[in-house]
Amino acid sequence: MKNHGHFGKYGGRYVPEMLMPALEELEKVYEKVKKNKSFQKEVHYYLQTFAGRPTPLTYAKNLTEKLGGAKIYLKNEGLNHTGAHKITHCIGQALIARMLGKKRLIAETGAGQHGVATATVAAKFGFSCTVYMGETDVYRQRPNVFLMERLGAKVVPVAFGNRTLKDAVNAAIKDWITNVDSTHYVLGSVVGPHPYPIMNRDFQSVVGKEVKKQIIKAEGKMPDYIIACVGGGSNAMGIFYPFIKEKLVNLIGVEAGGKGKRIGQHASRFNGGSVGVLEGFKSYFLQDNDGQIQKTHSISAGLDYAGIGPELVYLRDKKRMQFAAVNDKEVIEAVSVLSKTEGIIPALESAHAVAYALKLAHTLSKSKVIIINISGRGDKDLFILARAFKDKNFFNFLKSQLSI
Amino acid sequence: MNSIDIRLRKIQKEKRIGLMTHVVVGYPSLFETVSLVETMERAGADFIELQIPFSDPLADGPTIMKACEKALRKGVRVRDAFRVAAQLKKKVEVPLLFMAYYNNVFKYGVKRFCTDAKKAGVSGLIIPDMPIDEEHGEHFFAACKKNNLYAIRVISPVSTIGRLKKNAKGAKGFVYCMARQGTTGAQKKIDPNVVAFLKKVKEVFKIPVAVGFGISKKEHVDLLKRQVDIVIVGSAIIDAINRSNRKEIAKSTQQFIESLIKVPR
Numbered sequence: 001m002k003n004h005g006h007f008g009k010y011g012g013r014y015v016p017e018m019l020m021p022a023l024e025e026l027e028k029v030y031e032k033v034k035k036n037k038s039f040q041k042e043v044h045y046y047l048q049t050f051a052g053r054p055t056p057l058t059y060a061k062n063l064t065e066k067l068g069g070a071k072i073y074l075k076n077e078g079l080n081h082t083g084a085h086k087i088t089h090c091i092g093q094a095l096i097a098r099m100l101g102k103k104r105l106i107a108e109t110g111a112g113q114h115g116v117a118t119a120t121v122a123a124k125f126g127f128s129c130t131v132y133m134g135e136t137d138v139y140r141q142r143p144n145v146f147l148m149e150r151l152g153a154k155v156v157p158v159a160f161g162n163r164t165l166k167d168a169v170n171a172a173i174k175d176w177i178t179n180v181d182s183t184h185y186v187l188g189s190v191v192g193p194h195p196y197p198i199m200n201r202d203f204q205s206v207v208g209k210e211v212k213k214q215i216i217k218a219e220g221k222m223p224d225y226i227i228a229c230v231g232g233g234s235n236a237m238g239i240f241y242p243f244i245k246e247k248l249v250n251l252i253g254v255e256a257g258g259k260g261k262r263i264g265q266h267a268s269r270f271n272g273g274s275v276g277v278l279e280g281f282k283s284y285f286l287q288d289n290d291g292q293i294q295k296t297h298s299i300s301a302g303l304d305y306a307g308i309g310p311e312l313v314y315l316r317d318k319k320r321m322q323f324a325a326v327n328d329k330e331v332i333e334a335v336s337v338l339s340k341t342e343g344i345i346p347a348l349e350s351a352h353a354v355a356y357a358l359k360l361a362h363t364l365s366k367s368k369v370i371i372i373n374i375s376g377r378g379d380k381d382l383f384i385l386a387r388a389f390k391d392k393n394f395f396n397f398l399k400s401q402l403s404i
Numbered sequence: 405m406n407s408i409d410i411r412l413r414k415i416q417k418e419k420r421i422g423l424m425t426h427v428v429v430g431y432p433s434l435f436e437t438v439s440l441v442e443t444m445e446r447a448g449a450d451f452i453e454l455q456i457p458f459s460d461p462l463a464d465g466p467t468i469m470k471a472c473e474k475a476l477r478k479g480v481r482v483r484d485a486f487r488v489a490a491q492l493k494k495k496v497e498v499p500l501l502f503m504a505y506y507n508n509v510f511k512y513g514v515k516r517f518c519t520d521a522k523k524a525g526v527s528g529l530i531i532p533d534m535p536i537d538e539e540h541g542e543h544f545f546a547a548c549k550k551n552n553l554y555a556i557r558v559i560s561p562v563s564t565i566g567r568l569k570k571n572a573k574g575a576k577g578f579v580y581c582m583a584r585q586g587t588t589g590a591q592k593k594i595d596p597n598v599v600a601f602l603k604k605v606k607e608v609f610k611i612p613v614a615v616g617f618g619i620s621k622k623e624h625v626d627l628l629k630r631q632v633d634i635v636i637v638g639s640a641i642i643d644a645i646n647r648s649n650r651k652e653i654a655k656s657t658q659q660f661i662e663s664l665i666k667v668p669r
Contacts, residue, residue: 018560178586291511292459
């Protein structure tokens with residue numbers, strides 16, 4: 001039987017009939033371009049000449065010596081144009097949308113990185129663009145709202161539900177239901193109805209392919225661990241996917257532990273979550289016994305999604321990957337450590353992977369190799385970090401700007 | 405025989421258009437849900453959808469979304485819907501249908517949901533995000549069939565002939581057609597393209613046709629009268645409830661429904 005986007009019992013396409021034709025069309029076109037060399041060449045062209053691929057794999061010498069254990073490498077996806085890995089699947093989807101004859105792109109965004117990347121490809125390839133963002137996230141990641149608007153996108157704050165990423169997805173789907181003829185929905189992670197989880201994973205797998213070549217060149221062998229943060233899971237699936245068959249490589253996903261273990265205080269789907277169906281796919285969700293989706297919290301707006309990519313749950317069930325969670329405090333500490341030892345300020349999302357590596361590295365022998373996916377850079381977190389580090393001078397500067 | 409068929413026969417015999425109305429279970433309160441359904445039957449509703457409130461109602465516009473949010477904030481549970489239905493079954497004759505999103509059904513347990521729905525006297529289920537394409541893993545339509553519950557198919561103006569045929573297979577009762585592409589919610593005008601869409605539907609489906617999404621006025625009903633067997637009114641009734649003084653909800657609802665289907669006698 002043909003696989004309709006199922007990973008074991010997860011994934012699938014649980015959408016109302018009004019979205020079925022658009023998803024079937026998207027799937028058909030994607031299946032076609034996947035094998036089409038000239039399409040792949042075009043994607044590659046823009047990844048190289050516009051997004052800045054390949055991104056470097058950097059040996060974190062100082063951090064390795066400081067921790068005194070495994071050798072640590074950083075895949076610096078923060079060096080992508082627009083500051084994170086998100087631009088990669090946005091370029092791919094924009095080229096598909098053009099092929100579908102769509103005139104308008106819509107997207108949801110949490111941290112704003114996927115929104116900025118969508119607004120960027122919309123400007124580059126001549127689409128109009130609307131980005132949905134939870135009201136809470138608009139407030140938390142205001143610099144990215146500014147950037148999206150400068151890029152010509154309309155940013156719509158979502159004022160229902162928990163006012164974060166899940167609600168932005170709902171709002172974007174509602175828009176798509178209404179405007180499906182003219183619009184392509186640039187879903188920004190490996191979640192949602194088929195074919196999104198597969199399509200975004202395929203686009204993002206360029207990250208893992210690069211890492212494979214880079215680490216062989218640097219170390220002459222496969223890594224022992226790859227660590228990535230997991231919200232929906234696009235950066236994780238991207239770096240993990242080419243390594244799934246390399247059974248000796250440990251794949252570790254790091255969830256947002258937030259500020260506590262109780263429901264509502266974190267976004268760790270494997271701490272209190274269960275199987276459910278939401279936003280078009282079956283996976284793990286933080287929900288109550290009735291199936292009502294619960295509130296989440298994370299210091300990083302990009303990781304507080306109540307669900308997780310279906311393929312990641314499948315890989316966990318198969319024991320091919322493990323999950324861990326780190327809390328907000330450990331994340332802030334990780335930002336500080338990586339910035340000062342390696343000269344790289346990671347996004348709060350990516351700092352989750354760093355925080356876990358800080359706990360793991362010293363327990364391993366010096367012959368082991370860890371790769372951390374630094375999925376984005378920390379510029380967007382200026383205001384959250386300024387508050388976390390209690391930077392009085394910065395706030396005085398903000399006050400002085402207001403009085404000009 | 406399913407009570408939906410009995411009612412459909414009655415509508416056909418009386419040579420009139422049928423009406424399906426809608427409530428969100430627990431909005432404005434569980435107590436008022438029961439009395440609203442009784443009022444709706446009195447006002448002439450032929451079928452009533454009891455929507456189980458969900459935290460993320462994907463296909464619903466602001467009116468129903470807010471009603472769900474309020475019901476959930478009051479602590480309404482999925483089990484309350486079964487309780488309300490069972491209670492109503494003793495008071496009304498109108499066929500009741502559950503409208504729900506699949507996650508609520510899935511978490512409750514598909515089999516258990518269907519047997520409990522039957523026990524509560526419900527005649528059909530409308531689950532818009534449980535497509536026939538996922539039946540191989542869910543066995544939802546099979547569980548409905550086993551319990552003599554009609555799993556109402558919801559189709560849209562963008563449905564291709566292929567999709568219509570897929571949905572028509574094994575469809576029972578009536579088919580729920582969206583009058584326009586979009587989420588639920590009252591509209592000023594009915595999309596004129598709906599006529600062509602309905603023609604396409606009638607070529608594929610051999611069961612009565614119901615139309616919903618955006619219907620809020622008598623002129624909408626009159627426009628559709630010759631095209632379809634049933635009109636569905638949801639958000640517009642909640643809007644009327646919201647406009648009304650809390651003590652006069654029953655009266656306003658009755659007046660609003662009568663204004664939609666009143667025929668000069």
